[in-house]
Amino acid sequence: MAEPGFLPRPRFRHLLAALTAAGYRCLGPKVRDGAIVYEELDSADDLPRGVHDHQQPGAYRLQRDDSPRCFAWANGPQALKPLLFAPREILWTSAAGSDGAIAFHPQMPEALPTAVIGVRACDLAALRLQDQHFLEGPFPDPHYGVRRGNLFLVAVHCTHPAATCFCASTGDGPRAESGFDLALAELDEGFIVTAGSPKGEVLFGQLLLEALDPAQQATADGEIAAAAQAQQRTLPSRNLRDSLFANLHHPRWDDVAQRCLSCANCSSVCPTCFCHAEMEEPALDGSHSAHYRQWDSCFTEGHSYIHGIVIRADTRLRYRQWLTHKLGSWHDQYGRSGCVGCGRCIAWCPVGIDITEEAAAVCGGDHA
Amino acid sequence: MLDPYLPDEVEVLERIQESPTIFTLRLAFTDPEIQARYRFQPGQFNMVYLYGVGEVPISIVSDPEDEHLIDHTIRAVGRVTQGLALLGKGARLGLRGPYGRGWPLQLAEGRDIVLLTGGLGCAPVVSVIHYILRRRERFGRLTILQGVKHTDDLIWRAQYEAWSRLPDVQVGLAADVGGPGWFGQVGPVTVLFDRVHIDPGALMMMCGPEPMMRAAVQELRRRGVAEEDLWLSMERSMHCAIGHCGHCQMGGNFVCRNGPVFPYPEIQALLGERGF
Structure with a gap:
């Protein structure tokens, strides 16, 4: 890989132009409805310049100042998940002939080559887990796969962690170490650009980057290190599986069940949660039918329904399922915890339940 | 990339009413090439699609060497199965499969086999009974134990009677609630353990309500059957059947x-734990 180069801020638009010329639609952070979301960028002016996020359990607020920076925030409610594992999509359709015969038609999504700018290290770690889940098992999912194959990822190292962040303790950030095509470190005067893949290298070569001043690299490294230091929350990086499953009857599950609304916000904003329901939508005239999948959550009653029985009928069992899976049995399935420390489930929980606090309470003295 | 979610069309060749709410659909793929390629192991299941309604996981009860037959015995309990109950010969459905880990039939060769089922749990095990009876010389003594809630719930009554007359086969039946003409025991299925001889070296395959399987595991452990020789077929909500949903x-x-058939040690920790 080439040595990192420097892209002065006024030339950030060259990055967008190069991606567009390479055939990508560019998604990047924008402010909408009081939150940062990934949407199509028309120009660099769409970026959230001077916008900062303030996150607390149950709270997410944006503030603007006169900083020239466009990535001086931690994250919004979305990660990469909705771009690849669509919240709702048709898997296939069927049509009935007059003789009763059924014809099945695959429905592959139209996956435009897409570049995402501003991807966080935690989101890359989550993407790695979703790739394992949807692509690396015995039944690769072509719907996820076609979108994944057309993705170009421009990571931005995180320098402004929110109070809800704990990626340093899970080992997933704040620096984007791998899994990107290009990575940027944002400084006031511009960006340090690093290529992380062959296709990133090609684009890197088109950016006419300037030589990097070692002082700039030192500033960027210092800011990333400070971002790790500044994090207030921690989750032990070790495997909590045994501790969680040894504490299935801990009184804390009753306690959290008193607060949890079983609303499924946490699993919706979680960048690694993969549960989905399959459902059928027949046409009114019976001539055809569409088979959908839609995000589901272990916090719903229907999730564990089986012929008249609901296995997790109450909130205590549902929260316990979510946490023991996320931090426990995920190790059995994918060789690591399912939590990447993004803190979204803490901020977007209407009652501010904090996964790090609950894990610490349940694992008791085992908590590092 | 193949689309693992997409079913293929099958036709109902025959419909057999087994009890007021239980029926068997005998299916075959309408595309002969797909039918010729289709292979399964006893204990595996298919996803059966009812047009315009949805899919359900159903275990396969036919013999794997009857390559033209895919039999599904189904109880009409939910939206899809109640719809399936209304179908007759010639109806078309979707099917994909087979999925999952079936029964450990290679491990079972040369050994006594005990099959324990409760309720409609007999369906996944019936394929094993057929399998063993057709290859009788490869297996030791076969013990078939079946528990039901009410005597009316017993399907394949004639078959149980026929099996009980075969050499080297023991059949035990138990109903929680007895009724007139009941020829089995009254009580939980575990009462049958006192009526039959179970060799500690036997391989046990069971299927049915979890409390029944848990009770059976305890009884069998007391009788010296090794944990790794206890195999259970588990049921959970399934939408995709391929480990994604x-x-x-x-x-x-x-x-x-990973299942639906598991050796006991693999699920021991959470078996009977409410909420899992």
Whole structure:
């Protein structure tokens, strides 16, 4: 890989132009409805310049100042998940002939080559887990796969962690170490650009980057290190599986069940949660039918329904399922915890339940 | 990339009413090439699609060497199965499969086999009975134990009677609630353990309500059957059958993919734990 180069801020638009010329639609952070979301960028002016996020359990607020920076925030409610594992999509359709015969038609999504700018290290770690889940098992999912194959990822190292962040303790950030095509470190005067893949290298070569001043690299490294230091929350990086499953009857599950609304916000904003329901939508005239999948959550009653029985009928069992899976049995399935420390489930929980606090309470003295 | 979610069309060749709410659909793919390629192991299941309604996981009861037959015995309990109950010969459905880990038939060769089922749990085990009876010389003594809630729930009564007359086969039947003309025992299925001889070296395959399987595991452990010789077929909500949708998780296991048949030690920790 080439040595990192420097892209002065006024030339950030060259990055967008190069991606567009390479055939990508560019998604990047924008402010909408009081939150940062990934949407199509028309120009660099769409970026959230001077916008900062303030996150607390149950709270997410944006503030603007006169900083020239466009990535001086931690994250919004979305990660990469909705771009690849669509919240709702048709898997296939069927049509009935007059003789009763059924014809099945695959429905592959139209996956435009897409570049995402501003991807966080935690989101890359989550993407790695979703790739394992949807692509690396015995039944690769072509719907996820076609979108994944057309993705170009421009990571931005995180320098402004929110109070809800704990990626340093899970080992997933704040620096984007791998899994990107290009990575940027944002400084006031511009960006340090690093290529992380062959296709990133090609684009890197088109950016006419300037030589990097070692002082700039030192500033960027210092800011990333400070971002790790500044994090207030921690989750032990070790495997909590045994501790969680040894504490299935801990009184804390009753306690959290008193607060949890079983609303499924946490699993919706979680960048690694993969549960989905399959459902059928027949046409009114019976001539055809569409088979959908839609995000589901272990916090719903229907999730564990089986012929008249609901296995997790109450909130205590549902929260316990979510946490023991996320931090426990995920190790059995994918060789690591399912939590990447993004803190979204803490901020977007209407009652501010904090996964790090609950894990610490349940694992008791085992908590590092 | 193949689309693992997409069913293929099958036709109902025959419909057999087994009891007021239980019926068997005998299916075959309408595309002969797909039918010729289709192979399964006893204990595996298919996803059966009812047009315009949805899919359900159903275990396969036919013999794997009857390559033209895919039999599904179904109880009409939910939206899809009640719809399936209304179908007759010639109806078309969707099917994909087979999925999951079936019964440990290679491990079972040369050994005594005990099959324990409760309720409609007999369906996944019936394929094993057929399998063993057709290859009788490869297996030791066969013990078939079946528990039902009410005597009316027993399907394949004639078959049980026929099996009980075969050499080297023991059949035990128990109903929680007895009724007129009942020829089995009254009580939980575990009362049958006192009526039959179970060799500690036997391989046990069981299927049915979890409390029944848990009670049976305890009884059999007391009789010296090794933990790894106890095999259980588990049921959980399944939408995809390929380990993607997340509904069937039981701890780290995806029941659809890692199971539905498990050796006891693999699920021991969470078996009977409410909420898993």
